[in-house]
Amino acid sequence: MTVFDRTEIESLVEPDRVHRRVYTDPEIFALEMERIFGRAWILVGHDSQIPQPGDWIRTSIGLRDVVMIRGADGAIRVLHNRCPHRGMTVCVPRAGGGRRLVCPYHGWAFDTAGKLLGVPQPGGYDEGFDPGEARRSMAAVARVESCRGFVFASLAAEGPTLAEFLGEISDTLDNFCDRAPEGEVEMVGAPLRQTFEGNWKLHMENSVDTVHPGFVHRSSVEAAQGFIAATGAAETADQSIQMFNANGFTLNEWDSTAIHGYDGGHVFMDGFYRGGIIDPDRRDPVFEDYKARMAAAYGEERMKRIFGRETFNNLVYPNLSFNTRFQQLRVIRPVSVDRTDVHSYVFRLRGAPEEMFHTAVKFVSTANSPASPVLADDLAVFEQLQQGLNSEGVEWIDLSRRSGREEPFGNRGARDRATSELPMRTMMGAWRRYMAAA
Amino acid sequence: MSGVLSSAGGVDALLRLRRVEEFLFHEARLIDERRFEDWRDLYTEDGIYWVPSEPDQDNPADRLSIFYENRALMDVRIRQLRHGAFWAQIPPVRTRHVIGNVVLEEGGGDAELRTRSSFVMLEHRDDHRRVFGGEARHRLRPDGDGFRIAWKRVDLVDCEGTHGFMSVPF
Numbered sequence: 001m002t003v004f005d006r007t008e009i010e011s012l013v014e015p016d017r018v019h020r021r022v023y024t025d026p027e028i029f030a031l032e033m034e035r036i037f038g039r040a041w042i043l044v045g046h047d048s049q050i051p052q053p054g055d056w057i058r059t060s061i062g063l064r065d066v067v068m069i070r071g072a073d074g075a076i077r078v079l080h081n082r083c084p085h086r087g088m089t090v091c092v093p094r095a096g097g098g099r100r101l102v103c104p105y106h107g108w109a110f111d112t113a114g115k116l117l118g119v120p121q122p123g124g125y126d127e128g129f130d131p132g133e134a135r136r137s138m139a140a141v142a143r144v145e146s147c148r149g150f151v152f153a154s155l156a157a158e159g160p161t162l163a164e165f166l167g168e169i170s171d172t173l174d175n176f177c178d179r180a181p182e183g184e185v186e187m188v189g190a191p192l193r194q195t196f197e198g199n200w201k202l203h204m205e206n207s208v209d210t211v212h213p214g215f216v217h218r219s220s221v222e223a224a225q226g227f228i229a230a231t232g233a234a235e236t237a238d239q240s241i242q243m244f245n246a247n248g249f250t251l252n253e254w255d256s257t258a259i260h261g262y263d264g265g266h267v268f269m270d271g272f273y274r275g276g277i278i279d280p281d282r283r284d285p286v287f288e289d290y291k292a293r294m295a296a297a298y299g300e301e302r303m304k305r306i307f308g309r310e311t312f313n314n315l316v317y318p319n320l321s322f323n324t325r326f327q328q329l330r331v332i333r334p335v336s337v338d339r340t341d342v343h344s345y346v347f348r349l350r351g352a353p354e355e356m357f358h359t360a361v362k363f364v365s366t367a368n369s370p371a372s373p374v375l376a377d378d379l380a381v382f383e384q385l386q387q388g389l390n391s392e393g394v395e396w397i398d399l400s401r402r403s404g405r406e407e408p409f410g411n412r413g414a415r416d417r418a419t420s421e422l423p424m425r426t427m428m429g430a431w432r433r434y435m436a437a438a
Numbered sequence: 439m440s441g442v443l444s445s446a447g448g449v450d451a452l453l454r455l456r457r458v459e460e461f462l463f464h465e466a467r468l469i470d471e472r473r474f475e476d477w478r479d480l481y482t483e484d485g486i487y488w489v490p491s492e493p494d495q496d497n498p499a500d501r502l503s504i505f506y507e508n509r510a511l512m513d514v515r516i517r518q519l520r521h522g523a524f525w526a527q528i529p530p531v532r533t534r535h536v537i538g539n540v541v542l543e544e545g546g547g548d549a550e551l552r553t554r555s556s557f558v559m560l561e562h563r564d565d566h567r568r569v570f571g572g573e574a575r576h577r578l579r580p581d582g583d584g585f586r587i588a589w590k591r592v593d594l595v596d597c598e599g600t601h602g603f604m605s606v607p608f
Binding site for chain 2: 188190192193196197218219220224226227238241244354365368369371375376377
């Protein structure tokens with residue numbers, strides 16, 4: 001692998017522009033896997049996926065295949081999904097459970113903490129063979145911490161704690177869970193899985209880019225508007241049609257909302273859905289029932305504060321995106337410099353009416369299905385965007401929109417009107433710091 | 439061995455099966471010829487088109503779906519397919535279905551015929567070729583000489599797999 005010197009890396013990201021190699025160079029991608037995905041806290045799952053001791057799921061940290069497992073002691077660990085014997089993938093299905101993990105290749109058996117229990121025909125090894133030795137165990141990922149049931153892991157033995165890493169964006173993870181009357185959420189079912197031929201950063205940037213909907217989503221906006229004009233009011237249209245229509249916000253309307261970035265690279269944008277079943281203050285019997293349960297759980301004042309924190313996409317750098325109002329969580333999984341998978345999950349608010357969950361299911365399907373009228377256009381654009389970046393000759397991309405106009409926000413953040421390219425500059429600032437640190 | 443030839447009323451049952459087959463071939467041809475409005479009009483007013491994201495998924499309300507569309511959503515999709523700035527369809531896909539293994543199922547009574555069939559859909563777009571395949575289940579209501587679709591469910595063999603964007607029905 002090429003050894004980059006610090007100056008070369010830093011020269012790729014200027015305050016208002018970025019070199020296209022950041023999106024196209026396979027060696028830069030390899031370095032991202034080491035210096036960003038190898039060091040940051042990466043979401044590996046949610047504790048509701050593994051409720052019983054011995055339950056596990058296969059998941060990933062960058063390109064590393066790992067297993068999130070609940071031990072016999074109840075603690076959640078993250079293990080490299082590799083047998084210490086010959087390197088075989090130990091856990092082959094997407095999920096499983098039991099008292100032991102057994103390697104399919106030669107039958108080495110491990111306990112739920114990854115410790116070797118024994119090997120077949122142990123007489124084949126010398127007397128010095130000690131199953132208790134660390135090198136005989138399935139290797140544990142260096143650090144694992146949880147926030148409100150969301151399990152994060154870091155491949156780096158040292159570095160900021162999860163709380164330090166998240167900083168103020170942890171407020172939105174709290175809000176995700178506080179919206180449940182019981183204060184807990186539950187991941188339900190399998191995710192939708194999409195893929196596109198483009199760099200992982202394109203998805204992160206696009207989800208907080210409020211200028212693109214008016215252009216990229218014009219066809220779904222106008223299709224929804226045409227349907228509404230032909231049939232009646234937007235307020236009574238199907239939830240998905242209301243969602244398509246909502247992207248028809250004008251740039252002035254977007255600029256009446258705000259976007260926020262934190263030094264760690266985390267970003268969030270204000271909510272913008274208005275009217276009908278997608279309105280934050282919707283008025284229908286299901287929502288009245290939900291509000292009554294929230295008021296009973298938290299009291300009116302705290303409930304108002306919880307609902308008052310009305311955000312849309314919230315990004316935890318480098319690859320997590322979630323929506324608190326519709327219980328959506330997306331993990332952006334880099335595959336190669338020009339291939340990315342996205343897994344989109346839905347959660348149930350514990351203690352809320354079941355119809356609230358149905359609204360979330362509909363939201364996540366509408367926004368994330370590979371057949372979504374909205375998402376299909378995003379993915380098509382990412383692929384053409386990647387092709388444009390791959391084509392040499394124009395070396396820099398511009399991120400200067402409303403540069404320098406932001407105002408301070410919170411302890412270590414900035415905010416501006418939503419059409420600002422502040423989120424892209426925020427993420428690129430974090431990229432530069434991670435990548436330049438030897 | 440079961441089938442129309444071994445059942446009572448052999449010739450009538452065979453003719454009925456053939457009518458259903460021709461209807462399913464017609465439906466597929468409307469998609470392949472991009473006659474999407476005609477395809478939509480095969481559905482009853484309360485018709486549903488559903489492509490689950492999990493095998494054996496039994497409920498569209500509490501699990502994620504790839505497609506779950508009523509007539510209103512079909513209508514919006516078709517308006518988008520006719521829109522000049524639908525980037526996912528520039529250039530448009532070209533598709534061709536092969537339908538087979540059509541069987542009539544018990545249940546549904548006189549008001550509704552239930553069918554299962556297999557399909558393969560070849561798709562070409564912009565130098566990319568894809569193959570989709572799986573099983574379709576139809577609930578058909580007799581309508582004049584033909585049928586209307588009250589419910590169609592498509593179980594892709596790779597429904598829980600990783601997919602690139604898609605825009606036309608199967």
